Amino acid sequence: MNRLLHKIALVTGAASGIGLATARRFAEEGATVILADRNGALLDKALAGILEISAGHRAVHFDVTQEEGWRAAVREAESAFGRLDILVNNAGFGRFRSIEETSLEEWRSTLAVNLDSVFLGTKYALPLLAKGGRGSIVNMSSIRGLVAGPNASAYCAAKAGVRLFTKVTALECAEARNGVRANSVHPGHVETPLTAPAYANPEIAEEFLRHTPLGRFAQPAEVADAIVFLASDEASYITGSEITIDGGITAQ
Template identity: 65%
Template sequence: MTVLAGRIALVTGAASGIGLATAMRFAQEGATVLLADRNAAGLNDALARIAPGEHEAAVLDVTDEAAWTALAAKIMERFGRLDILFNNAGFGKFASIADTSLDQWRTVLAVNLDSVFLGTKSMLPLLAGSRAGSIINMSSIRGIAAAPNAGSYCAAKGGVRMFTKATALECAALGNKVRANSIHPGHIDTPLTAGAHADPQVARQLLADVPIGRIGHPNEIADAVVFLASDASRYMTGSELIVDGGSTAQ
């Protein structure tokens, strides 16, 4: 028996990287997966990789409230509930505070933090219908331990961490059986980080920050997300799960 058999899961940022790896793991564990991303071509490729049929794809701008509302209506009509929400979509824009424009600041917060709020708000009624709903929000080690030239990213991911805790407490008070936890990856090899990892100097700096001496793989984060989505973590809510090769332990 697979651990997510019969469950309906939504993954944002599912066209590549951690989102795609997690969508594939969800499918392997028996879930019906709805992949969401703003990259339509990437979504089609991703869907083909996890055997389309019961799984579906939806083009979604995670900063657009109307788009979230429409997607919630589609899921309600198609499935009648949602069991797992993985708010994964995000990106980083790294610059000094002095070199960060207000528009850049707002974009980073919109994609990384506003999207988590919008996804949670729109999908909570569907998750409450599950009576065993699980929200997993993508934060980062930068939501726990700051770094220079990452002010907007740290602010966004720190916001995700605390918003997750607030969501968990609110759901517990409502008694809707929805759990909410955040996941905090360290340095992971994804398409978004490929450019940095290709620079020998940057690669050396990143490795020096990881006690176990290697960069993580998206599948290693996907395994942790499956745990948070499953009944194996049924007594966890409002928690942060750090998967970083020891970086924040230093």
């Protein structure tokens, strides 16, 4: 416990799923968390739950694809706490169609939420992360950022982009000697509110599990535990790396 004591963290997509699990684990480990999401009602509910763990957390309601939202969120962190130690770019979603069925609008919106948001979050939070000299950025990618899958062209492109953007961030921060590390996390099939409808279909669930050596879906907390590690000082020499949390899928 207290692996993140006194650290200030901003987590996007924090109203549910992996983001909420991460915010909870951060609070349990002693961090003060700024929860960010565009779903205001769910965000308020998530914040109330985190405040039951400890006091001082807060929420910012904004769209991670918009520059002004990021500027305001970073201003909020600086005004309230004077610094930012951890940024978790978690917000994202998947839309699964063949290339021919994917419209340009769908392509762009998928990249905006999954990739543009990571760029914007890093761009605007980096000066504040560097202020403390021991910042950590954790970007949410996917196994689809490592290996391709059919009917997921936009999602694969976005998540692969997150992987390499993270490595560029790590190298630039190392060159600048600003103390900020950057790493990516690559989950496989995780049971969240977004994936629940698909996994409830026995045929889909069976197909996914057939290719998962551990034979089950991951829980959000299992991904959050890895994020806690990367955000903590225990990972002080880890940057430009990736952690795959997929039950063995990409080992085959």
